[in-house]
Amino acid sequence: MAINTEKNSYTIIFAAAMVAVVGTILAFLASSLSEKIKENERLEKQQNILYAMGINENEGEGSVNFIPTDAVAGEFSKYIKEQLIIEGDKITKDDQAYLIDLKKQATAAKNGETRKLPLFIGDKDGKTFYIIPMRGKGLWDAIWGFVALDEEMVVQGVYFDHAAETPGLGANIKQRYFMDDFVGESILDGTKYAGITVAKGNNDPLNEIKDDNEVDALAGATITGNGVSAMISESVNLYKDYLETIRVK
Amino acid sequence: MALLSKKDANLIIDPLADNNPITIQVLGICSALAITAELKASVVMAISVLFVLGIGNVVISLMRNIIPSKIRIIVQLIVVATLVIIVDQILKAFAYELSKTLSVFVGLIITNCIIMGRFEAFALGNGPWKSFLDGIGNSLGYGVILIIVGFFRELLGSGTLFGFPVLGNPIAKTGLYATGYENNGFMIIPPAALIVVGIIIWVQRSRNKALIEDN
Numbered sequence: 001m002a003i004n005t006e007k008n009s010y011t012i013i014f015a016a017a018m019v020a021v022v023g024t025i026l027a028f029l030a031s032s033l034s035e036k037i038k039e040n041e042r043l044e045k046q047q048n049i050l051y052a053m054g055i056n057e058n059e060g061e062g063s064v065n066f067i068p069t070d071a072v073a074g075e076f077s078k079y080i081k082e083q084l085i086i087e088g089d090k091i092t093k094d095d096q097a098y099l100i101d102l103k104k105q106a107t108a109a110k111n112g113e114t115r116k117l118p119l120f121i122g123d124k125d126g127k128t129f130y131i132i133p134m135r136g137k138g139l140w141d142a143i144w145g146f147v148a149l150d151e152e153m154v155v156q157g158v159y160f161d162h163a164a165e166t167p168g169l170g171a172n173i174k175q176r177y178f179m180d181d182f183v184g185e186s187i188l189d190g191t192k193y194a195g196i197t198v199a200k201g202n203n204d205p206l207n208e209i210k211d212d213n214e215v216d217a218l219a220g221a222t223i224t225g226n227g228v229s230a231m232i233s234e235s236v237n238l239y240k241d242y243l244e245t246i247r248v249k
Numbered sequence: 250m251a252l253l254s255k256k257d258a259n260l261i262i263d264p265l266a267d268n269n270p271i272t273i274q275v276l277g278i279c280s281a282l283a284i285t286a287e288l289k290a291s292v293v294m295a296i297s298v299l300f301v302l303g304i305g306n307v308v309i310s311l312m313r314n315i316i317p318s319k320i321r322i323i324v325q326l327i328v329v330a331t332l333v334i335i336v337d338q339i340l341k342a343f344a345y346e347l348s349k350t351l352s353v354f355v356g357l358i359i360t361n362c363i364i365m366g367r368f369e370a371f372a373l374g375n376g377p378w379k380s381f382l383d384g385i386g387n388s389l390g391y392g393v394i395l396i397i398v399g400f401f402r403e404l405l406g407s408g409t410l411f412g413f414p415v416l417g418n419p420i421a422k423t424g425l426y427a428t429g430y431e432n433n434g435f436m437i438i439p440p441a442a443l444i445v446v447g448i449i450i451w452v453q454r455s456r457n458k459a460l461i462e463d464n
Contacts, residue, residue: 011317018324022331029338036342044345069345164353167293168286168403169437171353205420219406220286220437 043069045098046076052146052159053122053129055079064176080131082121086242088114102135102144117238122148129156130246132239136231139223140164143173143231149187151248155196158182160228170224181207181215187236189213193243195233198225253382260382264390267457270363271394272450277363281395282442284357288411291399295392297354299385300336302364305329306384309372316373325368330359363391398445406436 004010047066050056055075057065067075083097097118109115122129128151135144141163148156158179165171172178185196199214200222207216217225236243253261270276277298284290308328309316316324337355340348358364367387372380403409408416408426417424419432435441454460 005315005317006319011319014315014317015320015323018327022327026331026334029335033338033342037338040341040345162353164356166286167284167290167353171290219434 040069042099043072046072048159048161049098049120049122049131049133049146050075050079052131052148052157053079053124054148054157055122055124058176061180062176064174064179079122079124080120081123084119084121086117086119086239091242098133102133103142106135115238117242119239119242130243132235134231134235136227136234138162138165138173138227139170139221140166143224143227145228145231147182147187147232147235149243151246152186153188153193153243153247154184154186155182162224165224166221169218170221172218172221173224173228178215178218184210185213185215186211187213187232193233193236193240195229195236197229197233200225257379257382260379261386261389264383264386265393266390266453267460269390269394269453270366270387271391271446272453273460274366276366277361277391278446280357280361281391281398281446282439284354285395285399285402285442285445286406286437288396288399288403291395292392293350294354294357295388295395297351297358298361298363298391299388301329301332301358302367302384302388303381304384305332305364306367306372306380307377308332309368310375310377310380313373313375321373322365322369325365326359329364329368333358363387394446394449397449398442401445402436402441405433406441408432 005014047069050067050072051064055067057067059065066072080098082093083095085092085094085097085100098120100116100118102118105115105117118133120131120133122131129148130150131146131148133144133146135142137143143160143162143165145158145160147158150156160173160179162171162173165173182196187193187195194213197214198217200217202209202212202214202216204212204214205216264270268274271278271281280294284294305328309325312324312328333355337348337352340351367384371383375383400410403411404415408414408419414424416430417426419426
């Protein structure tokens with residue numbers, strides 16, 4: 001018996017059944033995999049934070065190589081000495097601070113609540129790193145990252161990532177050749193927290209000038225680059241009060 | 250006996266040249282422009298589409314007799330979106346690194362008009378095996394163009410292939426750059442892809458006059 005697929009009632013039943021089937025499959029998949037996915041994301045965050053302070057397996061120039069996932073938890077507790085949550089004037093220690101969702105905190109701040117700002121203090125070979133998480137907007141979607149500073153507010157390392165920047169253009173913010181340029185730049189301009197601008201016309205493609213608060217931009221990725229500039233300056237300014245207390249003047 | 254009958258083989262061979270989805274059917278142009286600045290991105294996208302279109306065509310073909318024609322486009326969209334999300338979630342759980350590379354392509358695959366185009370034009374009217382071959386053929390045809398465009402754009406725009414410098418170092422002026430050669434920044438931006446695709450179409454039509462439409 002052939003079904004009359006043109007009837008309205010059939011169309012409605014079909015649509016309802018389709019939604020139910022697809023919904024069930026996706027809900028089942030999401031709930032059964034969510035724990036594993038969360039765990040992967042947690043380890044990735046640890047890898048990113050360590051990467052920013054220079055704990056990674058990079059060799060020479062080339063690709064980004066994190067600490068392997070099976071070793072990252074150990075390395076994280078070894079190198080990250082303190083995790084702080086800055087809430088207005090109140091600073092508390094919390095070893096789960098790295099799990100704070102910056103997006104939720106930004107929404108909370110919009111609703112008039114005090115933002116919880118996580119900050120990680122790392123120690124490598126006697127040198128202290130202050131690692132600030134960042135979050136901003138790229139061309140298509142969110143961009144985020146970590147910047148590691150020393151007491152003189154000079155960048156020791158950065159890590160950037162993105163949700164959906166264009167492959168080959170904006171997506172290259174997570175390439176070594178872009179991120180490595182930030183090392184050695186100061187986020188201070190005089191005493192102002194100026195951040196670092198991704199500049200198109202700075203005539204410094206080798207990035208030899210380290211006191212101009214600028215790095216060379218990516219060709220064809222203007223909006224993403226502007227997003228990175230804005231993200232850095234907004235993020236460091238959130239931490240301004242705390243950074244002033246540790247800054248060597 | 251050949252593995253495929255002549256008719257079936259044509260389903261794979263035709264889209265590679267004379268019925269190419271990009272240069273003849275003019276489908277999937279948006280992604281061809283967006284992500285071909287690098288060869289690696291082109292290859293990843295080609296493989297992703299191969300996978301989604303191959304399976305999607307089979308699923309749609311199996312459902313072709315029960316899909317109400319009034320809502321068929323929505324049904325097609327749901328099928329492709331579901332497939333892509335399932336793959337994305339599984340990769341996130343079991344191959345996280347790979348999923349990071351692919352995540353930016355997810356949206357591009359779902360909205361790729363080649364996929365909807367083949368569902369609509371072929372899978373709705375043909376059996377699963379033929380639809381599978383059609384899906385493979387079209388995604389290969391799509392991939393070939395993507396890779397050709399990506400090759401020229403990365404080579405001329407950045408002087409690299411798969412990220413490896415092949416023409417020397419543009420900043421230290423070694424290799425070809427020592428002779429005064431410069432990378433063409435224009436090749437990195439999307440309009441360059443349109444020009445490369447245009448040149449491919451030109452070459453293809455001048456070699457095969459049958460493709461030229463009479464006005």
